[in-house]
Amino acid sequence: MLVIGTFDWASTRLRGMFACPNCESTESFRLRASRPFLTLYFIPVLPIGGLHEYVECSNCKSSFEPVVLTNHMVPATGSGGSTMPQTNEAPFEIDLLTILALMMVEDGQVTEGEIRIARRLFENMTEENLTREDLGKACSQVQVKRLNTSNFLATAAPRRTHDEKLLMVQAMFGVAGADGEISPGRMSSMVRAQQLLGLDESEFQLAVQATSGWLT
Ligand SMILES: [Zn+2]
Structure with a gap:
């Protein structure tokens, strides 16, 4: 039974604090990635598309487009400039x-x-x-x-x-x-x-x- 599923993993390269639009408060986030796979009995066997990054709020578990960080990022204290995901000015x-x-x-x-x-x-x-x-x-x-x-x-x-x-x-x-x-x-x-x-x-x-x- 081949079906299309997605395979998700957390990126270790970006975590931080942001103003979660859903919680309406400052929360920590993780940048995660998801990729569509053909799955065989729920086991991902074949990647069929590109990687999609998304930002997950650690509190409410909501997912947002990475651009949420450009408007809602809370500057980290003490650490030198974190890598921002690319911003997309969507038409x-x-x-x-x-x-x-x-x-x-x-x-x-x-x-x-x-x-x-x-x-x-x-x-x-x-x-x-x-x-x-x-x-x-x-x-x-x-x-x-x-x-x-x-x-x-x-x-x-x-x-x-x-x-x-x-x-x-x-x-x-x-x-x-x-x-x-x-x-x-x-x-x-x-x-x-x-x-x-x-x-x-x-x-x-x-x-x-x-x-x-x-x-x-
Ligand atoms: Zn939240």
Whole structure:
């Protein structure tokens, strides 16, 4: 039985303190890496993709993109400059694709309706083409990177403009409602998104209500 799994290990080269967006306090972190493998009876046998680094909070065990350290690193005392992971200034298209993928995989299953809606949202918002294959890749990447919606938004928010944040809210809502009903898990992700993106209640609601404009 060959299945795709991931193999994780902790890096010894980077530990430190950071401001965990989830705990909202200073916590220690470890830089960890994950790599997709084909597994045979749960034993990793064949690497099938690149290495993905992520930052794990020692307290809440949440995972974040390494870029969380550039905004939230607490300077180490006494030790001379630690190695910072590379920062990535992700273009809006990448963050949009990531949030679409995160919402799609959140309930553990991806439906045809979600695929159709996600592609339409992306193409209407960016005027760029999005193939099924690229969307599928994005869905497997967010799982390999151990991202979840809230942790991703916490790291993506500082690099996005106000208008881009509103588009991300609409992307989330569009996918969440793709199958006609919004699950409780997705509903709480939406509520948390408003706080994490620093949007006020009324503009958040206006954005949500205008989502259908992207679906025509
Ligand atoms: Zn934490």
